[in-house]
Amino acid sequence: MAKPMRADARRNYQRLVAEAKSAFLEQGTNASLEDIARRAQVGIGTLYRHFPCRIALIDAVYQEEVGKLVAYAAELADVDDPFEGLAQWLRAVLRHASTYRGLAAALMESDHAPGTGATMTACKVPMREAGGALLTRAQQAGLVRADAHIPDLLQLTHVIGLAAEKTPDDPQIAERLLTLTLDGLRART
Known part of the structure; x- marks a missing residue:
């Protein structure tokens, strides 16, 4: 059973998904992951913790x-x-x-x-x-x-x-x- 996410981790996850959706609409699915992390105001390591690829x-x-x-x-x-x-x-x-x-x-x-x-x-x-x-x-x-x-x-x-x-x-x-x-x-x- 998956461990529940801390509130800050859940917010980061939600921001990453929202920013990725926006970036994918604008630039396609090859949009820069670094740019998505920056737009979500998190580090690239946070992005990779939530999404390993x-x-x-x-x-x-x-x-x-x-x-x-x-x-x-x-x-x-x-x-x-x-x-x-x-x-x-x-x-x-x-x-x-x-x-x-x-x-x-x-x-x-x-x-x-x-x-x-x-x-x-x-x-x-x-x-x-x-x-x-x-x-x-x-x-x-x-x-x-x-x-x-x-x-x-x-x-x-x-x-x-x-x-x-x-x-x-x-x-x-x-x-x-x-x-x-x-x-x-x-x-x-």
């Missing part, structure tokens, strides 16, 4: 947004067309990944962060559960291929987000690529 900080920043995506999946769980519910949720995931420059790449790389063991578990587990429920419902309705898996679909949305980030002169690329993905996801009759 960049992925851990990204994980903490995006937990709130993940909560919103999980809640949205619950809303979509009862739509009449299970395929459309899954498609709407994947679009929301793609919009989220596109909000912060570098997030799609960080999500793709988080399972392979050298030497850190970081996996963004606090974000990935609830996302996989929420999306998995939508996917299973669409598969049970015979609308989605039986061999589709939610980790693969999430990875594809991250790849699409990265492609959109790297192709800023084509604002429609994300929707086109997601439409192709969704077309390939449909069950064959």
Whole structure:
């Protein structure tokens, strides 16, 4: 069981998360950790005590947004067309990944962060559960291929987000690529 944080440590943690979120919006997920610590009025050692690596900080920043995506999946769980519910949720995931420059790449790389063991578990587990429920419902309705898996679909949305980030002169690329993905996801009759 985790030891409760002292009040000053909790304030530092909250300031670091708030400043990181602001920095990530402005500069992307590769924003300087030293700058984030300075903006939060703490030393870099304090940042690393709370977040041993960049992925851990990204994980903490995006937990709130993940909560919103999980809640949205619950809303979509009862739509009449299970395929459309899954498609709407994947679009929301793609919009989220596109909000912060570098997030799609960080999500793709988080399972392979050298030497850190970081996996963004606090974000990935609830996302996989929420999306998995939508996917299973669409598969049970015979609308989605039986061999589709939610980790693969999430990875594809991250790849699409990265492609959109790297192709800023084509604002429609994300929707086109997601439409192709969704077309390939449909069950064959």
